[in-house]
Amino acid sequence: MENSEIIDSLKSNQSSPPEDVNVKTGEKFVIVLIGEKKFALPELIVQEIIIENEIHYLPFTPHYIRGLINRQGEPYSVVDLQILFSNQMLEAKKFVILRNSVDKMSFIISDILKIVFINSNDIHFIKDQNDKDAYFHSSITHENDEIPVVDVQKIVIRIQDDLE
Amino acid sequence: MKIGNKMFFSFGTATFIIFLVIGILIYQYVKIKVVSIQETNLQALSDVINRNMEGILNVSVKNYLRTFSDKGGKIADYYYNQYQKGILTEAEAIKEARNMLLYPGFMKVGDTGYIAGVKKDGLLFIHPLSEGVNISAQPFWQKVDAIIKTPSQEGYIEYDWKNVNETQARTKAGYITYFKPWDLIIWCSSYKSEFTSLLNKADFRDDLLITKNGKTGFTFVLDVEGNAIIHQEEEGANLIENDYIETICRTKSGRIEFVKKSINDTKERKYIAYYSYIKELDWIIVTGMSQAELLSPLVIMRLIIVIGIVLSSFILIVISSFISRIISSKIARFGHIFDIAEKGDFTQKYISVSVHSFRDEIDDMGTSLNSFLSSYKEVLFNLKKITNKVVELIQALSSSSQETSSTASQQAAAVKEIVSTMEDVDSLSKSIEKKISEITTITTNTQVTVKNGFSKVQDNLSKMEEINLSNKTTIDGIKFLSERIDNIWDIVNIINSIADQTKIIAFNAELEASAAGEAGKNFQIVATEIRRLADSTVTSTNEIKNRITEIQKSSDRLILTSEEGTERIKEGNGLTKEINNLFADILSSSEISTDSTKQIAKSINQQVGTFEQILIAIKQISEGVDNIAIATRETTNASDDLDVVSETLESIVNKYKLEG
Amino acid sequence: MTLSNNGCCDFLNIHYEKIEIYINKSQFYSSIMLNEVKDSGLQNIYFQKIIQFGEQEVVLFDLNAFIHSNFHAVTKGSVKLCFVSDVSAYNRTIKEYLKSDIIACLIPSSSEIKSIALRELKLLPHVLSEALEKKGIIACSLCSHTISYLIDLEKVLSFAINTKVE
Numbered sequence: 001m002e003n004s005e006i007i008d009s010l011k012s013n014q015s016s017p018p019e020d021v022n023v024k025t026g027e028k029f030v031i032v033l034i035g036e037k038k039f040a041l042p043e044l045i046v047q048e049i050i051i052e053n054e055i056h057y058l059p060f061t062p063h064y065i066r067g068l069i070n071r072q073g074e075p076y077s078v079v080d081l082q083i084l085f086s087n088q089m090l091e092a093k094k095f096v097i098l099r100n101s102v103d104k105m106s107f108i109i110s111d112i113l114k115i116v117f118i119n120s121n122d123i124h125f126i127k128d129q130n131d132k133d134a135y136f137h138s139s140i141t142h143e144n145d146e147i148p149v150v151d152v153q154k155i156v157i158r159i160q161d162d163l164e
Numbered sequence: 165m166k167i168g169n170k171m172f173f174s175f176g177t178a179t180f181i182i183f184l185v186i187g188i189l190i191y192q193y194v195k196i197k198v199v200s201i202q203e204t205n206l207q208a209l210s211d212v213i214n215r216n217m218e219g220i221l222n223v224s225v226k227n228y229l230r231t232f233s234d235k236g237g238k239i240a241d242y243y244y245n246q247y248q249k250g251i252l253t254e255a256e257a258i259k260e261a262r263n264m265l266l267y268p269g270f271m272k273v274g275d276t277g278y279i280a281g282v283k284k285d286g287l288l289f290i291h292p293l294s295e296g297v298n299i300s301a302q303p304f305w306q307k308v309d310a311i312i313k314t315p316s317q318e319g320y321i322e323y324d325w326k327n328v329n330e331t332q333a334r335t336k337a338g339y340i341t342y343f344k345p346w347d348l349i350i351w352c353s354s355y356k357s358e359f360t361s362l363l364n365k366a367d368f369r370d371d372l373l374i375t376k377n378g379k380t381g382f383t384f385v386l387d388v389e390g391n392a393i394i395h396q397e398e399e400g401a402n403l404i405e406n407d408y409i410e411t412i413c414r415t416k417s418g419r420i421e422f423v424k425k426s427i428n429d430t431k432e433r434k435y436i437a438y439y440s441y442i443k444e445l446d447w448i449i450v451t452g453m454s455q456a457e458l459l460s461p462l463v464i465m466r467l468i469i470v471i472g473i474v475l476s477s478f479i480l481i482v483i484s485s486f487i488s489r490i491i492s493s494k495i496a497r498f499g500h501i502f503d504i505a506e507k508g509d510f511t512q513k514y515i516s517v518s519v520h521s522f523r524d525e526i527d528d529m530g531t532s533l534n535s536f537l538s539s540y541k542e543v544l545f546n547l548k549k550i551t552n553k554v555v556e557l558i559q560a561l562s563s564s565s566q567e568t569s570s571t572a573s574q575q576a577a578a579v580k581e582i583v584s585t586m587e588d589v590d591s592l593s594k595s596i597e598k599k600i601s602e603i604t605t606i607t608t609n610t611q612v613t614v615k616n617g618f619s620k621v622q623d624n625l626s627k628m629e630e631i632n633l634s635n636k637t638t639i640d641g642i643k644f645l646s647e648r649i650d651n652i653w654d655i656v657n658i659i660n661s662i663a664d665q666t667k668i669i670a671f672n673a674e675l676e677a678s679a680a681g682e683a684g685k686n687f688q689i690v691a692t693e694i695r696r697l698a699d700s701t702v703t704s705t706n707e708i709k710n711r712i713t714e715i716q717k718s719s720d721r722l723i724l725t726s727e728e729g730t731e732r733i734k735e736g737n738g739l740t741k742e743i744n745n746l747f748a749d750i751l752s753s754s755e756i757s758t759d760s761t762k763q764i765a766k767s768i769n770q771q772v773g774t775f776e777q778i779l780i781a782i783k784q785i786s787e788g789v790d791n792i793a794i795a796t797r798e799t800t801n802a803s804d805d806l807d808v809v810s811e812t813l814e815s816i817v818n819k820y821k822l823e824g
Numbered sequence: 825m826t827l828s829n830n831g832c833c834d835f836l837n838i839h840y841e842k843i844e845i846y847i848n849k850s851q852f853y854s855s856i857m858l859n860e861v862k863d864s865g866l867q868n869i870y871f872q873k874i875i876q877f878g879e880q881e882v883v884l885f886d887l888n889a890f891i892h893s894n895f896h897a898v899t900k901g902s903v904k905l906c907f908v909s910d911v912s913a914y915n916r917t918i919k920e921y922l923k924s925d926i927i928a929c930l931i932p933s934s935s936e937i938k939s940i941a942l943r944e945l946k947l948l949p950h951v952l953s954e955a956l957e958k959k960g961i962i963a964c965s966l967c968s969h970t971i972s973y974l975i976d977l978e979k980v981l982s983f984a985i986n987t988k989v990e
Contacts, residue, residue: 001833003848003962003976010947010963028678030671043678049668056843056971059894060959061952068948070966077949094668103950112667115674156951163955 029118029140031147033111035082035090040140040149041107048097049112062162069106071097076104079155084135098152105156116142123149134158167495168488172481179480180473187469195462202458203419203436206377210438210451213375213383217442217449220368222337225359226320229273229339232352233318236279237341239264244345258346262290265350277354282340284312284347293327308340312349317342322356335444356444369394380433380454385447388413393447397427408437416441416448421455490518494526501533508820510541541822548817555810562803568796586778597768604761611754618747625744628737635733639726642719649716656708663701670695830941835974836907837938838891838931841898844972845891846965849937851977852907858930870984871921875928877908883922887929890984895973905933914978921985929977940965945974959983 028043053069055078061067064083068075076097082090095106122141135158137151240261247257265279273279281290286300299305304323311319318341326333338353365385373396375383385394390404390413403409408422417440425432437452494516501512514530516523673691677684835846856877864874864883873884888903911918912925919925945963948956956962960980965972 001848002850003974006833006848006942006945006974007947007957007962009942010945013943030675043675046675048672048675051665051668056966057896058948058952058956058961059896060956060961065952068964068966068971070971073946073966075946075948075964075966075971077952105949105951112671115671115678159951163952 027117027120028115029142029147029149030096030115031113031142032096032107032109033113034107034109035086035088038113038145038147039081040147041096041152042149043115045099045152046096047099049094050097050106051094053093053095055108062159065159066108069095071106074104076106078106078108079159080108081135081150081155084155084158105152107150118142166488167492168485171484171488175484176477176481180477183473183476187473191462191466191469194465195459198461199458202377202453203438206436206452207419207438209375209377209383210440210449213372213449213451214440214442217368217385217445217447221356221359221442221444222320225337225356226339228359229320229337229352229354232273232277232279233339233341233350236265236281236350236352237343240281240343240346240348240350244343265290266292273352274354274358276358277352280351280353282308282349282351284342284349289348293329308349311340312342317344325353325355357446359444365394376451377453378457378460380435380457381452382435382437383449383451385449386413388416388446388448412437412439412448412450420452491526494530498530498533501537505537510537510544510820510822513537544817544820544822548814548822551810551813551817555807555814558803558806558810561799562807565796565799565803568799590776593768593771597765600761600765600768604758604765607754607758607761611751611758614747614751614754618744618751621740621744621747625737625740628733628740632730632733632737635726635730639723639730642723642726646716646719646723649712649719652712653709656705656712659708660702660705663698663705666701667695667698670698831943832939832941834937834939836931836935837940837972838935839900840891840895840932841900842970843895843897844965844968844970845895845897846938846940846972846974847977848974852909852929854908856906856908856928858904858906866921868985868987870987875906877926877928880924880926882908882924882926882928885927885929885981885984887980888931890980899932901932901934903930903932905931905935907931909977911978911981915982917985918978918981927981 029040030043030046031038031040033039048071050069050071053071055067055069058065058067058077061077064080066078066080066083066089069078070076076095078095080090082088090108090110092108092110094109094111096109096112098105098107118140123138124141124146125138126136135151135154136148137154138149140147140149243252243257243261243264246252246260247254252260262281265281268278278292279290280288280292282299283289286298286302286305288294288297288299291297302323304321307321307323311317311321318339321338321340323336323338324333325336335356336353337356337359338351340352341350342348343350372383372385372394382396384392384396384399386403386409387393389402390409391402392398392400395401395403404413406422406424408420408424411420419436419438421434421436423432423434434455435452436455436458437450439448439450441448497514501514504512513534516527516530518524518527670691673694674688677688677691680687834849836849836852838845838847854877856875858875860876861873861884862875862881864872866872866883870886870890871883873886874881875884884906888899891897892899906928908926908928910925911922911927944965944967946965947953947963948961957976958979960975960977960983961973962976962979963974965974
């Protein structure tokens, strides 16, 4: 059996292709702690939080992709946002599993703080994009903190660019 | 006998004998060789004469036969011509020729010889006795065949032949000529012995007589009857009466020695002769010479050998005489040196007069003698020095022994003083002994006191140990408590982690509830409550953590304080131990002191005893010193005797003259 | 597509400390022990040796070194096994570089042939799969405590040849 046939067989057995989830600017956010900093993720994009998973090294990938973790027998890539934002590896054991809209990807985080409902007034969209804000499309205000909201698509685009 | 004479006689006699023996041996060897050569020459001469005679005979016979053969050939040729001319038929011609050839009066050859005609195939065509016989198988036929093949087709032949009426074969001589027209060999032959008359001895007599070796050489011819055919002195005479002639005629060839006096000689001489036999003539040729002449070359040699022996002996005598004189003079010099040395004069030396290349063993011996004499002189020098030294020492000994004698007396007095001093020391030792025993009593009491104190200190020490032990137990208890607190930490951490996981589960539930939308609203409330429960659990566990931390800090402080207390107790314990050790030291010291004073008392007691013994010994020494004084006086006398001896020795050594 | 043994396929399973490598059995046809190694004269560190395969001399691809350096894999045991592959159907770059239709690949001696059910294999996350497939990683498996990668030999060779490692 040739490898091409194996690949075709695996693709056919795969679950339905990732659906586009209409990520609204939406009301609920998951606030996570990455290192000392807080970041927000739209709740709709967060599938699950898992802990204590071993990261398996994956070659030929950018340095901020730490490897793969095993979630229910499926391989999920692990993106270290701290490497991406401040070039420092995060020592942590909790992972945010993203929904199918982003095929089998996870972020490594220090802790999950809360899931909050944010009024529209407290959601601020970032208009002028410079390098520092390349990965955030908005920020939210919660308990007097200005928390940036991670733009997952931009993360995906960055990954695709780096892989080419 | 002097060495020169010894050398003369020994070397001379030996050399003479050796040369004589050599000379004799050489003479004998040469003699044998000369005789052999001479006799060989003699024999050779005899053989030559023999061969000459035979040659002469053969030539005569050959010519004679040839004449007849030619004649026969001419006869055949005449009749053949007759035939050719037609006067006769061939058969008539042949018949006429036969008749002529066989006519005895005309063709008589020798006594029994004849002319025959033989065909080329060997058939006796014309023969007085054996016509028709074929002789081609005879051994001599090959010679005939060979002659026929020569260009001249004629030649001389000798062969053994026996006619039919004869019993024994004899040597026959023949001459053959081949007559070709009738294929006929004209064969003229006769027995060779019949041709002696052909030889005219006058032709060779003179030559034969002068053929000889040396002055006494001779040659003569005999017949087998002993008649002298050719002889210098007795030709024609019969000499068979002489033994040697008889032997010659009997043996016919060989060598003979005989004694004879020649006509010209006054005395008999010994002769040696070789003789050989000529069978055809029945003659014996004898040639020889006197033995003296044969050995004449040895005379000079003998003379030379004798002269050589004498001359060499003379030369040897002269040389040996010269050498012996040289040796004698050298030995005489040795004698002179030894004579003078015997008188004590060692200043003489052996001096060699020979040139360096002619120095011999005697000169070497002289050199050795010189070195021996110088070594001996050195020994005597040293002996002289030593003797002088000995004399000095003996004199010194004599004076010192006198001093010693006086010193010994002084010593005796001094020893007596020592004796009295020792008596004082003895009484002093006794008083020390008494004092020591008092000290012993005191130290024993001290020891008892120290022991009591020591036991009190021991009790104190054991009490301190008990305090230390109970303190240690307290500290262990506190440490145990601390460990248990650590275990509580582990449990708290487990609870914390469960709370954390619970919180995650709550969040996941909330997420799922949100995703479920309206249907998940109630579940969301439950999830929120679970999250709150998890939060309060985390808060409680944090409180527990804080409390436990305080407890831990308190127990740490307690442990620290207890350990400080333990340190104090240890210090106290240490001090008590030191006091204990000090008391122990004091106790052991007091024990030692007591033992020591006892030892001292014992030693003092022993010392007193020893002093008494010393006193006795010194008294004995005093007696000894008196004896020494006596002995030294005797020594003085002995040294005086030695002095006399050394003077005698000195006088002996001084007798030798060691320097020139 | 053909399946063998109820959805199973035979793979060469190469064992490392915390990682397993699968290679499709159809990608090689023979194996030999490491023998008289000579220098190939090629600059690439993965292709510097040649070994004797029968009467031929074939280039030796140090696959073990490749996996060790790229996958951060720790080798278990000795490395003396070589499998031999026919590259005649591979792309021209590979054949031109090797100047031969055969290549030998060096792997740890503890490798084995294993029949694995296809359901155990998973494709990589979509965002990564295409890029990784070009470099030879086509699937993975998380059935055991370790992760297993299915690699394609042709793509690995192409990547190794084009890697400027000297």
